[in-house]
Amino acid sequence: MNAAPAAGGFGAGFRAMVPLWIGVVPFGAAYAVSARAAGIDLLHTQLMSLFVFAGGAQFAAVGLIAAGAGPWTLISTTFLLNLRHLLYGVVVAATTELRGGRRLLAAHLLTDEAFGVHVAHGRGRPAFLIGAGLSLFVVWNAATLTGSLLARSLPEPQAIGLDIVFPLAFLALLVPLVRERRTLAVAGIAGIGAWGLAGVLEPGAALLIATALAAGIGAALPAGSREAP
C-alpha cells in the first residue's frame, strides 16, 4: 500500500462519492419505507440513520423489529453484520494518519462505500475519507427523511432496477486493484466464498469469513509479477 500525499482532499472525497448517490438515494428511501411499514415512527427511523449509519444493519433491524425480536437480538445482529468494519479500520489506519476528533468522526462515517472510494482514490488523505463519509451520511439521511415522509408513494429500488447499483459500484472499485495473478486469485476466492456462504450465514458474517479467507490465502501466495489476464 503506497500512501498518497496527506494534505487536503475533503472536497475530492465528497465528490468521489457522488456517483454512488444513484444507489444510496433509493435504498435510503426504501429503508425508511420498510421501517414505517414495520411500525417504527419517523423519529426512530431517522435516529437509526443518524446514529447507527449502517445500511445493512438498519435493514436487518427493521426486519427483526417487524418479527418481534428483542433488543439483544438487534444489538448482536448489528455487531455481527458490522464486524467487517474492523478490517476496514485496520486497512485505513495502516495508510492514513487519523488522530483525535478526526479519528472519532472517521469511525462514525466508515461504511462499505466510504472505505471503497478511500482505498481507490484517497489513501493517505484523512480529509478525503471524512469528505467521502460525510457525502454518504448527508445523502443517506436526506433519503431516509424523504422516504419517511413519502412512504406510501415510493417504488421499491428492485422494481426500477436500481438494486444493481451497489454490485456494479463495488465491481468498478475492484477492477483497478486486480493488477496481477495474486490479486486475481484473492478476488476469485473471496467472490466464490461470499457467493457460497451468502445463503448459509448472516450477510456480514459471510462477507467477513470470505474476506479473511481470501486475504489469508492471498498473503501466503508468492508476490505476482505477471499481469493478470
Added chain:
Amino acid sequence: MTPLTWTILAMAAVTFGVRLWGLLLPGAQLRGYGRRFLDAVPVAVFAALVAGGLPGTDATDGAWRLAAAAVTVVVARTRGLAAGLLLGLGVYLTARALGWA
C-alpha cells in the same frame, strides 16, 4: 427515552466501537504476512461485496452480466468510477427493457 431509543443507541455504540477498534489497531507497523494480508483485504472485500450482493437480486441474469462486462471494460481503460457506473447502469436498464433479464 423509549426502549427502542435505548436499543438504537446500543446498536450505534456497537457499530461505532467496531469501526473505532479497527482504526486504533497498529496496522501501519505490520510487516511480512500481516502486511500482505492487509494489502489483500480491499480486493477481497470488493469481490465479496459484488458476489455476496447478488443472491436475492435480479443480478444473476444476462442483463447483469452485460452490465458487469461494460463496467469492467470502461473502468479498466479509464479508471473512471462515475463513467463506468453510469454506463453499466444504462446497459443494465436497457437490457432489462429489451427483455434480456
